[in-house]
Amino acid sequence: MADLQTVRVLGFAGSLRKDSYNRMALRAAGDLLPPGMTLETFDLTPIPPYDEDVRTLGFPSPVQEFRDRIAAADALLIVTPEYNYSMPGVLKNAIDWASRPPSQPFDGKPVAIMGASPGMLGTARAQYHLRQSCVFLNMHLLNRPEVMIARCQERFDAEGCLTDEKTRQIVAQLLAALGDWTRRLRTGAQDAY
Numbered sequence: 042m043a044d045l046q047t048v049r050v051l052g053f054a055g056s057l058r059k060d061s062y063n064r065m066a067l068r069a070a071g072d073l074l075p076p077g078m079t080l081e082t083f084d085l086t087p088i089p090p091y092d093e094d095v096r097t098l099g100f101p102s103p104v105q106e107f108r109d110r111i112a113a114a115d116a117l118l119i120v121t122p123e124y125n126y127s128m129p130g131v132l133k134n135a136i137d138w139a140s141r142p143p144s145q146p147f148d149g150k151p152v153a154i155m156g157a158s159p160g161m162l163g164t165a166r167a168q169y170h171l172r173q174s175c176v177f178l179n180m181h182l183l184n185r186p187e188v189m190i191a192r193c194q195e196r197f198d199a200e201g202c203l204t205d206e207k208t209r210q211i212v213a214q215l216l217a218a219l220g221d222w223t224r225r226l227r228t229g230a231q232d233a234y
């Protein structure tokens with residue numbers, strides 16, 4: 042029988058670089074989960090540039106795996122850098138691939154967003170663009186807390202560990218809220234039958 046209490050989250054970050062702050066933030070989330078939640082991650086590196094001609098022949102295997110992992114997850118955690126006041130192409134590209142028919146796997150999925158940047162606004166502008174795409178794809182976005190990790194270079198140590206206590210607390214709050222949100226949506230879905 043399926044475990045109705047555990048919330049299995051799939052997380053992915055929109056940066057490919059080894060020392061990415063957003064990848065570090067995703068790793069930190071794994072350490073800050075409340076009981077009853079698990080976090081697996083997906084690396085976007087093998088996702089190719091979107092090509093409709095390729096799609097019509099069949100999803101490339103990394104895309105198929107990404108879609109399957111999204112579909113199997115109870116909830117998503119998307120960690121976005123900010124590039125030119127928006128989300129990076131790497132992230133948008135992966136979302137574009139996964140969003141294509143049949144049965145796009147984002148539909149109805151509970152989703153939390155966070156992001157880290159060296160700037161003062163901590164990816165606020167990127168997150169609002171990302172939210173716009175999430176709305177179109179009918180993801181069930183968590184509204185609060187908003188986790189915008191500003192001046193991120195001051196918040197991780199040389200090993201990539203999130204050391205800033207306030208940031209750790211708000212990431213933990215985000216994860217707990219995502220767990221509650223996912224369970225509420227589950228209950229609502231059961232009540233509907």
Ligand SMILES: Cc1cc2nc3c(=O)[nH]c(=O)nc-3n(C[C@H](O)[C@H](O)[C@H](O)COP(=O)(O)O)c2cc1C
Pocket residue numbers: 056057058060061062063064122123124125126127157158159160161162163164
């Ligand atoms: C093409 C490009 C555009 C960027 N634009 C922004 C921006 O609009 N706002 C911002 O805060 N940082 C911007 N940055 C800086 C990134 O936030 C910074 O490189 C960050 O470390 C990227 O995330 P990562 O560490 O996870 O790779 C930009 C970086 C690149 C490469």
